[in-house]
């Protein structure tokens with residue numbers, strides 16, 4: 333076995349993962365790791381959660397797949413549950429986050445074309461954002477590292493900078509604007525949370541000008557910030573929202589949620605997916621949502637996040653030569669480092685058996701499961717602190 337026959341698009345760590353349980357992962361050589369990557373925020377309930385395992389088993393014995401030309405009870409149940417717990421009236425199920433974003437972009441443009449404004453095609457994303465790897469998603473994020481070499485830019489996609497209020501106002505007032513797309517808390521970009529008053533300001537401006545708001549909560553949704561949806565902190569809601577990752581507890585799933593009005597162009601035959609809404613994914617999604625959307629899980633996120641932030645701030649003051657900033661929301665925590673985040677990830681893994689993710693802006697991301705215990709959180713800090721010691725020695729040399 334080797335990586336020779338895998339397309340070389342990943343810089344893979346030399347760690348062969350064999351199995352997981354809760355916040356623990358074991359490699360094939362038997363080493364145990366504390367996993368604060370959690371599938372990059374997918375395993376919101378940790379690895380091999382018994383109730384998710386049971387949900388998959390029960391469904392696997394009944395029905396794996398059936399076409400969307402039939403009614404699928406599990407799909408209807410999960411759509412009901414998502415709509416009951418959000419602003420949305422309707423849902424389209426996909427297999428990934430990027431496809432959920434794709435559906436969101438199409439829904440927004442189709443809304444305008446179906447409602448007498450076909451000239452409204454422009455979509456504005458924000459710097460530092462990540463929306464996935466399909467053509468629509470890379471164009472919406474408009475980050476050259478994702479688009480370079482992949483042909484002409486797709487028409488009608490533009491980028492705004494956070495804080496550039498004049499440009500934002502002008503973009504929203506533009507009569508050809510269809511939508512803006514925002515991650516309320518950026519994940520890949522380095523755990524930047526858009527200020528709540530900015531989110532409310534966007535809502536007001538977009539309402540004034542008939543522009544739709546798309547939120548990409550693929551990473552920050554599903555309880556990650558301590559509320560089911562990150563935008564709930566701002567007391568406002570979007571018209572359309574992409575969700576994925578923890579919705580499947582690690583199973584491939586995505587969903588595009590929308591108000592009935594925003595989805596009014598999405599009529600029979602305009603969109604579809606063979607596997608989206610697959611009964612297996614729906615069964616595990618319904619169980620994951622029911623376990624995450626509880627006061628127990630959400631309170632745990634807030635408590636553990638409070639503890640981690642406080643401890644990390646302490647480490648920042650003790651290791652100013654290693655840590656520059658601690659940011660993020662809930663258990664989407666970014667630690668901005670002085671030198672090299674990749675090197676820090678490798679040394680945390682190899683010397684402390686602590687798995688953390690990278691992020692833009694020289695950050696490492698801590699994305700532990702939402703049900704992390706206080707003991708595990710303490711262990712995380714002990715390992716992180718030891719990694720800072722190693723980094724300090726290494727970087728001082």
Ligand code: PMP
Pocket residue numbers: 372427428429430431433462463464465515519520548549550551552576577
């Ligand atoms: N949007 C955001 C905010 C993401 O973090 C990601 C994945 N990191 C995606 C979209 C794409 O999701 P997927 O990889 O499931 O296509």
